[in-house]
Amino acid sequence: MSPDVLSIARTIRMMPVVREPPSIDEKIRQAPKDAHLWSLEFFPPKTVLGQANLYERIERMTRSLQPSWVHVTWGTGGSTRDSSLELAARVQNGVFDPEEDVSSVTSPRDGACDVCLHLTCTNVDPVYLDEALDSAKRYGICNILALRGDAPRGEEYWVATDKRFQHAIDLIRYIRARHGDYFCIGMAGFPEGLSRGTEADHQRELAFLKEKQDAGAQFIVTQLFYDVDGFVRWYHACRQAGITIPVIPGVMPIQNYSSFLRMVNLCGATVPQHVLDLLEPIRMDDAKVKDTGIQLSMELIRTVRAHTDIQTFHIYTLNLEKSATNVIKGIANVPSPIPDLPGAETWDEFPNGRYTDARSPAFGEMDGYGASLKLPPSQAVQLWGTPVDEEDIARMFTRYVSGQLSCVPWCDIPVWDETTQLLPMLLRLNMPKAEGGKSWWTVGSQPAVDGCESSDPVFGFGPEGGYIFQKAFVELFLTQEDKEALVAAIRASARPVTYFAGTCDPSSMETNVQRQGLNTVTWGVFPGKEVAQSTIIEEASFRAWRDEAFAIWREWELLFPPRSATRSLLRRIHDHRWLVTVVHHDYKDPDALWNLLDQVQTAR
Numbered sequence: 001m002s003p004d005v006l007s008i009a010r011t012i013r014m015m016p017v018v019r020e021p022p023s024i025d026e027k028i029r030q031a032p033k034d035a036h037l038w039s040l041e042f043f044p045p046k047t048v049l050g051q052a053n054l055y056e057r058i059e060r061m062t063r064s065l066q067p068s069w070v071h072v073t074w075g076t077g078g079s080t081r082d083s084s085l086e087l088a089a090r091v092q093n094g095v096f097d098p099e100e101d102v103s104s105v106t107s108p109r110d111g112a113c114d115v116c117l118h119l120t121c122t123n124v125d126p127v128y129l130d131e132a133l134d135s136a137k138r139y140g141i142c143n144i145l146a147l148r149g150d151a152p153r154g155e156e157y158w159v160a161t162d163k164r165f166q167h168a169i170d171l172i173r174y175i176r177a178r179h180g181d182y183f184c185i186g187m188a189g190f191p192e193g194l195s196r197g198t199e200a201d202h203q204r205e206l207a208f209l210k211e212k213q214d215a216g217a218q219f220i221v222t223q224l225f226y227d228v229d230g231f232v233r234w235y236h237a238c239r240q241a242g243i244t245i246p247v248i249p250g251v252m253p254i255q256n257y258s259s260f261l262r263m264v265n266l267c268g269a270t271v272p273q274h275v276l277d278l279l280e281p282i283r284m285d286d287a288k289v290k291d292t293g294i295q296l297s298m299e300l301i302r303t304v305r306a307h308t309d310i311q312t313f314h315i316y317t318l319n320l321e322k323s324a325t326n327v328i329k330g331i332a333n334v335p336s337p338i339p340d341l342p343g344a345e346t347w348d349e350f351p352n353g354r355y356t357d358a359r360s361p362a363f364g365e366m367d368g369y370g371a372s373l374k375l376p377p378s379q380a381v382q383l384w385g386t387p388v389d390e391e392d393i394a395r396m397f398t399r400y401v402s403g404q405l406s407c408v409p410w411c412d413i414p415v416w417d418e419t420t421q422l423l424p425m426l427l428r429l430n431m432p433k434a435e436g437g438k439s440w441w442t443v444g445s446q447p448a449v450d451g452c453e454s455s456d457p458v459f460g461f462g463p464e465g466g467y468i469f470q471k472a473f474v475e476l477f478l479t480q481e482d483k484e485a486l487v488a489a490i491r492a493s494a495r496p497v498t499y500f501a502g503t504c505d506p507s508s509m510e511t512n513v514q515r516q517g518l519n520t521v522t523w524g525v526f527p528g529k530e531v532a533q534s535t536i537i538e539e540a541s542f543r544a545w546r547d548e549a550f551a552i553w554r555e556w557e558l559l560f561p562p563r564s565a566t567r568s569l570l571r572r573i574h575d576h577r578w579l580v581t582v583v584h585h586d587y588k589d590p591d592a593l594w595n596l597l598d599q600v601q602t603a604r
Helices: 005-012 024-030 048-065 081-093 126-138 168-179 199-215 228-240 257-267 273-282 286-307 322-331 377-384 390-401 417-430 480-492 539-557 565-576 592-599
Strands: 037-042 069-072 115-120 143-147 184-189 219-224 247-251 312-316 441-446 449-453 467-470 472-478 497-502 518-525 532-538 578-584
Touching (some): 024 219, 069 081, 081 115, 126 168, 143 168, 168 199, 199 228, 219 257, 219 312, 257 286, 472 480, 480 497, 480 578, 480 592, 497 539, 532 539
Parallel strands (some): 037 069, 115 143, 219 247
Antiparallel strands (some): 441 472, 467 518, 472 578
């Protein structure tokens, strides 16, 4: 387990301060006019195995791509502070062996790469913020990206942990006041604006950027964008507004179609029609989407360079390797990977949601910023209402699976086409008990598939000429009584059925899967390739998702006033429901899982 910030700080207080590397603004200023400068962004993985694999991946990528620096993200409210600081310290000092204590290292090793550590200031205790800054300084980290971070609740009811930290500019001023000029401080930029408002709104946002620059910010890293013309206009508007510090465009290569849609919806990014036209015909083929994303990113970079004086670009890697590597090698003259490190073709380059391989550094959600509702508070309340009893919750889930709601707190995109095959069963599961349902709230499901063609418009993925297989599975929020009834039915089943179950208590775990056992529930067989296992349910992945799923109940709760009926309801559900994932292994019988669930007698 990663040591917390305080223990790291205590351990390293006696360490000498290591050399201060060149800051980001110095590197950009000193670079030749025809140079290509790159930064790569990584986030702390959710599992121990993913963490170890990320160390290996970063070492390989920094050696082969030679980025000028690496960004390490910091979860909203400091939710990843322990793992973020440890990851940043390891990269800064070249300590990539997960068994080695990074706090014992007194100077950077061969393979070290300068780090820009992200920090957010909302809902953060200043003690932890001070410890993080002091520890970063001790580890030789001199670059900080100062972010506000989303408030972890609705604005109306959000009360800052410390009133000194309401906006990113407050964090910039605090760092300057406490540490002088030691840190090179960056800020975020939004080429499409924080809101799609009037010209006056956009001018106000530019004025805010200028104010942050005047407060001590020394560079800007932008949010992802695909509208290059819009970015170029925004960049020149920044310069006209007196913003003179370096602007570093954020480039996110498209990894697969569903994650692309999720990210642009989350960020509110405009997608030009020609990009959509390129992706739509190949959206089911992840390899072709990834290759197209690489080409689009290279085209974006070349266009920005042709119309601005920008020579530095920030690559959002999403903890994946192939796309970032190919984009950089396609634009700049960088050496090939050194022979004694593994190649860039890795086994987890095609992530597929929360149940990918838990060994993957990219396991789970794709942004790395922790649990959130991924909607503005006002929109969330408008969509999901103000529930006052469990029947209201059941009706919300029922509306979602039937296609009447575009999202729920745990699923930020509409239900997939394959869900229509399960609709009668999902309605019976989710509907209130008073209306003939079970009030078992589903947050994930899939039907069994026995060898459909990979070009199938509903179930297909990957290159043509392959075949897709799926085991039926479902994950649900259940009461204690209903969980026990379901588990009893699983144990009595003569056919192979496995499950994982847990509550909000991290120590709670029930399963009939042997330790280290794997549940591959979706796989594809393609000509001339190894079997692709795109969805794997195992203990590590279930635990990580369980923690996030219950954290989302708390995020939803905080949209409502203290002591309100809705807030009390959501807290009660968070405290007492179980999350249960069930897999039926007979993928040749499409009805097997659903017949089993139908037979379970629910508590009334």
